[in-house]
Amino acid sequence: MTRYNDRPDDPDRRRLLGGALAVAATAIAPGILLVAPRAAGARMPTEPVTDAVRWGLLIDTTKCEAGCDHCVAACQTEHGWTDEPLSRPDQDAQWIRKVEVRDPRTGYAFSLPMMCQHCEYPPCADVCPTGASFKRADGIVLVDKHICIGCRYCMVACPYKARSFVHEDIEGQKAYSPRGKGTVESCTLCVHRVDAGRVPACVEACAARAGDAMLFGDLNDPESAIAKRISQIATTRIRADLGLHQGVLYHGF
């Protein structure tokens, strides 16, 4: 049986191969770069996204207060989701939710926001029968609602319970965040904001009104604040044993 970490495109293996190739390239043609350096500056909005960027989010649970839900409120305001009037509570949308965790042996308790973890190997995209669940080149996992048939297989596959299904007709959507009955939805990492060079609404709200516990940025850029921070502090990916290499990292537990 193949373990997740044995995948041929596992980043750790790729790093090893990349090193070997670089040595070979130097030997063949010194002074000539076979791999183009990453383009400086942001991409033009009319150019497609590339995997030069890998968007990620670092959540510092030591700064995340129990009971604070400014991130959830900001997401609801930004994307217009809320409790649906005709649906049961367990059917309501949850693009992001606060989870209170307590270790019963030690009593250590903390709070964290849980949302789509934007996996490098998203199980939702693996199981999607139509290709509606997909990962954008820059690492953002999305639902293409144009081709989603509402089978909800992705909701079953997601280890983080990050997705929800719209059960009833919706009106008053935001122009930049379409959502409607019969399709699955989840955190988009505020892709409309990211494409415009801004940070997700939850990150903005946490910095402005709460403990500044969320840090958004490009994990691929060693000069970015998030890359520097995760190289200095211990971080955790939830259920890291699944080998999904999520873009959302946590610190503090």
Place this chain on the structure above:
Amino acid sequence: MTRLTGVLLVCVGLALGAVPAVAGDGVPLPMPARGTGDQCVEPTETMRRNHMEYLLHQRDDTVHGGIRGTKYALKDCVECHATPDPRPEVTAHTLYGFCRECHDYAAVSIDCFGCHTPESTASEGGAE
């Protein structure tokens, strides 16, 4: 197939500049309201025939490729072509009336507005 034929007939009729039907001449031809501004992103005849192709192509570029700000955005359709909503309970300017004009005639049901807002409002907080 019947639906497709109907659409083609309407498109051909509109493209040829058929005159509006008079009373007793069957169902009147649709007369969608003129949008704001001088010119649509393509000539009117081209838009009548191909708007769905443009929207289909660009939606994939935007959702999967993150390409934004190009010229066939449904949001831009709304901005120019929104008219007072035909439903009495809705006061906003929406795209319903404009789209329904032809689509009802051709018996084509579209579900764009199951997810996309047809309302002409300035976006709050978001870009594109």
